[in-house]
Amino acid sequence: MEQLLGKGRDCELHLPAGVSWSWLRIPGVLQRLAFTYFVLSLLQTFWGRKAIPQSEVRRKLHLRDPSSSRTLNKTEESWLMIFLLETLWLCITFLLPVPNCPTGYLGAGGIGDNGLYPNCTGGAAGYIDRWMFGDNMYRYPTCKKLYLTVQPFDPEGILGTINSIVMGFLGITTQTALLLVIDLKSFSFPPQGISAAILSKCTRDGGFIPVNKNLWSLSYVMCMGALSFLLLGGMYFIIDVRGWWGGQPFLYPGMNSILVYVGHSLLGFYFPFSWEMRFQESHWEFLLQSLWGTSLWVLIAYLLYRKSFFLKI
Structure with a gap:
């Protein structure tokens, strides 16, 4: 403790060798979630529906009816704001000049693209983050190992947060639809899947616009939105309509999702959640470890549920 806090009257904080405050990461997953929720709450406060009338709850509505469509959707102002945000993302991504890089570049840099653009990791998104944060970013992105990149890149950067707001807004509209619709025949999923197929040309x-999670690209938002809506629709039919399953045991981690996420981030590399691999070249031990760690967190979430302990943002 004395080595960390230092000695003397000034009580200056001394960090261990090799550690610097200049490396402190500013962006992050929870930071992105917080900002996304903040923006969506503003949209709901100023342009969204304040409440759903009791007469409309669980009422059968048909989206082909113009009046019911207006009832299900948010106000036009909310959709206009989302459209403007997405237009901003497109303009910055494809029109912002990046020094010594092609305008509109969406690649990984490094040895990607035959090594033609080694210092262009992330295109405009990476350029903005490096200008804003310098070295205060994620230091080991996926592209560093795969493409031997040398430029820092943060997958939770500023530009990608715009599209996370768009994805969150799609979730809000879906929630409203589920509250108002009881007949699955009257509930049609938005055509995100078609949009993702067109934008990516059905390629990997x-x-x-390639499907890229690190960039949180528009095609990635559409693709994940379509898959999420498909899964949600299936679960809604099985659980709420037919009553074949109650959602256990996944119900319990969902009630404490933030606690499970933070707990795994802090303790996931320690025993008993993981152990030192004996067979590094085999996938079965990685799979076993992942299943074991997941089972432990489900058990912890269940015990917290029994104690009525829930951690919320």
Whole structure:
């Protein structure tokens, strides 16, 4: 403790060798969630529906009816704000000049693209984050190992947060639809899947806008939104409509999702959640460890549920 706090009257904080405050990461997952919720709360406060009338709750509505469509959707002002945000993302991504890089570049840099753009990691998104945060970013992104990149890049950067707001807004509209619709025949999922297919040209890493989680690209938002809505629709039919399943045991981690996420981030690399691998080249031990760690967190979430302990943002 004395080595950390230092000695003398000034009580200056001395960090261990090799550690610097200049490396403190400013962006992050929870930071992105917090900002996304903040923006969405503003949209709901100023332009969203304040409450759903009791007469409309669980009432059968048909989206082909113009009046019911207006009832289900947010006000036009909310959709206009989302449209403007997405337009801002598109303009910055494809029109912002990045020094010594192609305008509109969406690649990983490094040895990607035959090594033509080694210092262009993330294109405009990476350029903005490096200008804003310097070295205060995630130091070991996925692209560093795969493409041997040398530029820092943060997957929770500023530009990608715009699209996380768009994804959150799609979730809000879905929640409203589920509250108002009881007949699955009257509930149609938005065509995110078609949009993702067009933007990516149904390729793994090509198309007009590739599906890229690190960039949180528009095609990634559409693709994940479509898959999420499909899964939600299936669960809604199985659990709420048919009553075949109550959602256990996944119900319990969902009630304490933030606690489980933070707990795994802090303790996931320690025993008993993980152990030192004996067979590094085999996938089965990684799979076993992942299943074991997940089971432990489900058990912890269940015990917290029994104690009525829930951690919320």
